[in-house]
Amino acid sequence: MGSIRLGIIGLGVVGCGVANLLRERGSALATRFNASFTITRAAVKDVKKSRDAEVDPSIITADPFDVVNDPNVDIVIEVMGGENPALELLLTAAKNGKSIVTANKRLLAIHGEKIYRAVEDAGVELGFEAAVAGAVPVIGAIKTGFAANRIEAIHGIINGTSNYILSRMTLEGKSYADALKEAQALGYAEADPTFDVEGIDTAHKIAVLASLGFETPINFGSIYTEGITRLTPEDIGMAREFGYRIKLLAVAKRVGDSLDARVHPAMILASHPMANVNGALNAVEIKGDFAGVNMLVGPGAGAGPTASAVMADVLDIAGRMVHGVAGKRSPMITPASKRVPIRIRPVDETRSQYYLRFSVPDRPGVMAALSGALGESKISIASMIQRGRKEGGAPVSVVMMTHVAVEADLRRALAKIEGTKICAAPTMVIRIEGGEE
Ligand code: NDP
Numbered sequence: 358m359g360s361i362r363l364g365i366i367g368l369g370v371v372g373c374g375v376a377n378l379l380r381e382r383g384s385a386l387a388t389r390f391n392a393s394f395t396i397t398r399a400a401v402k403d404v405k406k407s408r409d410a411e412v413d414p415s416i417i418t419a420d421p422f423d424v425v426n427d428p429n430v431d432i433v434i435e436v437m438g439g440e441n442p443a444l445e446l447l448l449t450a451a452k453n454g455k456s457i458v459t460a461n462k463r464l465l466a467i468h469g470e471k472i473y474r475a476v477e478d479a480g481v482e483l484g485f486e487a488a489v490a491g492a493v494p495v496i497g498a499i500k501t502g503f504a505a506n507r508i509e510a511i512h513g514i515i516n517g518t519s520n521y522i523l524s525r526m527t528l529e530g531k532s533y534a535d536a537l538k539e540a541q542a543l544g545y546a547e548a549d550p551t552f553d554v555e556g557i558d559t560a561h562k563i564a565v566l567a568s569l570g571f572e573t574p575i576n577f578g579s580i581y582t583e584g585i586t587r588l589t590p591e592d593i594g595m596a597r598e599f600g601y602r603i604k605l606l607a608v609a610k611r612v613g614d615s616l617d618a619r620v621h622p623a624m625i626l627a628s629h630p631m632a633n634v635n636g637a638l639n640a641v642e643i644k645g646d647f648a649g650v651n652m653l654v655g656p657g658a659g660a661g662p663t664a665s666a667v668m669a670d671v672l673d674i675a676g677r678m679v680h681g682v683a684g685k686r687s688p689m690i691t692p693a694s695k696r697v698p699i700r701i702r703p704v705d706e707t708r709s710q711y712y713l714r715f716s717v718p719d720r721p722g723v724m725a726a727l728s729g730a731l732g733e734s735k736i737s738i739a740s741m742i743q744r745g746r747k748e749g750g751a752p753v754s755v756v757m758m759t760h761v762a763v764e765a766d767l768r769r770a771l772a773k774i775e776g777t778k779i780c781a782a783p784t785m786v787i788r789i790e791g792g793e794e
Pocket residue numbers: 366367368369370371372400401402403404406419420421435436437438439442460461462463487488491544545546547548657658659660663
């Protein structure tokens with residue numbers, strides 16, 4: 358029987374999830390994989406903190422470099438998060454001949470190329486299934502299941518926290534603040550939840566998926582990113598009335614020689630399967646030229662689902678270690694050195710239908726000013742609603758759905774409308790995904 362020694366950096370939500378999975382399932386896994394799995398070293402920030410898992414205190418250190426430099430560690434599991442010192446730790450682990458499993462999408466989105474090349478140069482392995490969509494095996498699906506395809510498009514609901522918040526607001530009328538608190542208590546949110554609600558975590562994940570699926574280095578800064586913090590219960594209600602649900606959507610699709618890569622709230626037809634992915638569930642829709650459109654759905658965050666994905670990578674790598682062939686496999690489909698950069702299309706070139714909510718006074722000439730400015734920029738209105746008349750001339754909401762338009766044209770029209778000073782608040786713009794072409 359083989360013996361696989363694990364060094365774990367971080368014993369928070371995910372790290373404790375891994376330790377608990379091993380405690381409960383370790384001997385069954387040993388039998389199934391003909392190898393024992395033991396945590397031989399663990400690093401945390403505060404060694405005195407109480408933990409949700411039982412880990413031998415004698416193996417715990419406050420210096421994460423103790424883990425990557427420990428000769429009694431075969432696989433380093435990095436579940437600490439952040440860019441630094443995580444980057445240096447992973448590069449050191451690779452240099453020391455250790456394979457790596459990480460859940461750190463932020464690190465991969467920003468420093469992926471450096472890490473992929475370092476592990477290939479060192480002849481070690483890198484697993485990052487846990488970095489995107491929790492338990493949903495989307496990395497494995499792209500790397501192996503759809504390996505024969507040219508991937509055309511990836512769409513995803515890939516942040517559990519924001520999906521949880523939007524679902525609670527939509528289905529139960531919960532407030533944004535209460536729903537966020539619940540998501541944090543359930544262990545879904547990042548250490549800084551701004552990453553979740555401002556779309557940054559989703560952008561990290563789509564960068565990782567796009568880099569893998571489209572076999573290209575991705576410049577993370579080129580991904581247009583917008584979060585859910587400006588959405589109001591009124592927008593959520595209006596979306597329902599028009600037959601849509603609002604989701605924080607990640608998009609990466611080929612458009613000619615470019616890649617359309619963006620993250621923003623989107624209206625999705627209520628009848629689309631993605632519209633019914635609620636709570637902390639994630640969904641990833643992958644379109645391959647031969648496979649067609651496939652959708653994977655499952656728990657996208659939390660201790661158990663993420664530990665499941667971390668251990669999937671550990672078992673995959675361990676299987677090759679036991680047979681002496683570990684390190685022969687690139688973390689990407691095509692080795693990092695052979696990948697070709699693709700231009701990311703600026704968001705201004707996006708073509709979409711749009712939901713617009715103007716906050717304007719209810720008086721003659723206002724509607725003409727709005728529709729005139731839109732018309733001058735070639736934006737055609739598909740439908741419009743104005744609700745009630747407010748006492749004392751308070752602004753009302755005028756909601757319009759447009760036909761397909763180019764984003765740059767829309768921005769020009771909105772700038773003109775803002776210039777007239779008729780709007781009492783910035784106009785809400787939500788893209789409609791999968792509407793008319
Ligand atoms: P937590 O904040 O719960 O845990 C982080 C752990 O890392 C803590 O144990 C912390 O120590 C330790 N740590 C932080 N800095 C250092 C340091 N400098 N040296 C040693 N240890 C350190 O985070 P999560 O478990 O939620 O997330 C971990 C990673 O997994 C992140 O990259 C996250 O994005 C990713 N992830 C999280 C998911 C989730 O659902 N939570 C899902 C998928 C990925 P201490 O406990 O002493 O503070």
